[in-house]
Amino acid sequence: MPTPTLLTPPATTPKKSSYDVVIVGGAMLGSSVAWFLSDTPDFKGSVLVVERDPTYQFSATAHTNSCMRQQFSAEINVRISQFAADFVKNFQRYMGNDPRVPQPMLQSFGYLYLADTQGFAETLRTAQKVQAACGAGTRHMSRDEIAAAYPFYRLDDIVAGNHNLIDEGYFDGGTLFDWWKRLARERGVEYCANEVVAMTRNASGTRVESVTLKSGEIISCGTVVNASGPRAILTSRMAGIEIPIEPRKRFTFIFAAQNRLDRDLPLTIDPSGVHMRTDGLYYMAGCPPEVDPAVDAMDFAMDHAIWEEKVWPAIANRIPQFEAIKLINSWAGHYDFNVLDQNAILGPHSKVANFMFVNGFSGHGFQQAPAMGRGLAELITYGRFRTLDLTPFGFARIERNEPFLERAVI
Numbered sequence: 001m002p003t004p005t006l007l008t009p010p011a012t013t014p015k016k017s018s019y020d021v022v023i024v025g026g027a028m029l030g031s032s033v034a035w036f037l038s039d040t041p042d043f044k045g046s047v048l049v050v051e052r053d054p055t056y057q058f059s060a061t062a063h064t065n066s067c068m069r070q071q072f073s074a075e076i077n078v079r080i081s082q083f084a085a086d087f088v089k090n091f092q093r094y095m096g097n098d099p100r101v102p103q104p105m106l107q108s109f110g111y112l113y114l115a116d117t118q119g120f121a122e123t124l125r126t127a128q129k130v131q132a133a134c135g136a137g138t139r140h141m142s143r144d145e146i147a148a149a150y151p152f153y154r155l156d157d158i159v160a161g162n163h164n165l166i167d168e169g170y171f172d173g174g175t176l177f178d179w180w181k182r183l184a185r186e187r188g189v190e191y192c193a194n195e196v197v198a199m200t201r202n203a204s205g206t207r208v209e210s211v212t213l214k215s216g217e218i219i220s221c222g223t224v225v226n227a228s229g230p231r232a233i234l235t236s237r238m239a240g241i242e243i244p245i246e247p248r249k250r251f252t253f254i255f256a257a258q259n260r261l262d263r264d265l266p267l268t269i270d271p272s273g274v275h276m277r278t279d280g281l282y283y284m285a286g287c288p289p290e291v292d293p294a295v296d297a298m299d300f301a302m303d304h305a306i307w308e309e310k311v312w313p314a315i316a317n318r319i320p321q322f323e324a325i326k327l328i329n330s331w332a333g334h335y336d337f338n339v340l341d342q343n344a345i346l347g348p349h350s351k352v353a354n355f356m357f358v359n360g361f362s363g364h365g366f367q368q369a370p371a372m373g374r375g376l377a378e379l380i381t382y383g384r385f386r387t388l389d390l391t392p393f394g395f396a397r398i399e400r401n402e403p404f405l406e407r408a409v410i
């Protein structure tokens, strides 16, 4: 039988009727969990990944901007991104020195948070201390220092900023995703092009015993992992569980400048809420909509007024050279938005003990995929975290309605 590769489409019917782990959703997070399980020598179980859209065209993964930053305010989020950077930089080693595995790009143009009030400047100063204590290279910069490093900004209203040129910027997360999927399959993880449409719990409601596929098969499971991205709540409800996660639209715009900047544009988080950065020969910008409701996970309609009315005015104000630009491309994608605190939910449900979350990343899931996939693989294999302690992301805080405090949310 040929070794399955990316070029072999997954079957629609699973080979077996029972798996130790069933992962619902096989995009970035589902494939990270699958690969880390396959890379854990003590994990001896079988894994089925069910993916309703094997082209991934409707996933958050296909609409990402694929950036990473060390600039979080919570130490654990900084540590998670440090692991992401290490994972990307040593990708071939992590993938067992497989000679087929390429080296993904990490382009560290840095994020530049701009503060237009003393209050936000103070918040940045505090965050810089947390990041520096973890070994991150963040600098707190005065307006004059920013002007000297990046003369193209108009900074009249800016009082300070934070910037870091180490392990922060664009990374080729698509390569991680492709190789996680490919190598997990080669190691025996089964991907199945199908949809989980229902779950059956035991009589006391404490375990999911099986998942039902759209094609009718009933698959028994030891553990079920919700890796359904913006559809996370639909999957949770199949197990009778409510979570505060909803699909929220985020817009991305690619533009060309008549006169290109003479150096990389850091991923600049403007006080207007618009962000922009270098993107190869072009530039990329994005922002949340003014009114930000939950939408249908299949609603990809663009709001072109946002470009004309919000994004372009904001970027031309910050960089006068961007008054002469041309829109090249644009798209809408969905955050898996955690309404409580815009951070991940990871690990088991409190009552349905074999139902695991890896959800709610709200815009930083790509960079968190290595650490979260590894963490969930540890929980499934050993019943506890062995590397980074990811307990703060547990479901307990959702039940207590106590937000995880992270001030740097984009």
Ligand SMILES: Cc1cc2nc3c(=O)[nH]c(=O)nc-3n(C[C@H](O)[C@H](O)[C@H](O)COP(=O)(O)OP(=O)(O)OC[C@H]3O[C@@H](n4cnc5c(N)ncnc54)[C@H](O)[C@@H]3O)c2cc1C
Residues within 6 Å of the ligand: 024, 025, 026, 027, 028, 029, 030, 050, 051, 052, 053, 056, 058, 059, 060, 061, 062, 063, 064, 065, 066, 067, 068, 194, 195, 196, 197, 227, 228, 229, 230, 231, 235, 250, 251, 252, 332, 333, 334, 335, 336, 358, 359, 361, 362, 363, 364, 365, 366, 367, 368
């Ligand atoms: C515009 C935009 C920009 C972003 N930029 C960044 C960034 O710069 N850096 C960063 O770290 N993160 C970023 N993110 C966030 C990041 O892309 C997401 O957090 C991440 O891709 C989520 O991956 P996922 O696998 O959890 O979800 P998804 O990619 O949505 O995958 C979920 C999968 O589950 C499948 N599925 C759902 N329900 C079922 C079911 N019942 N049965 C079978 N399959 C099912 C879906 O088909 C889908 O393929 C951005 C997101 C967006 C939208």
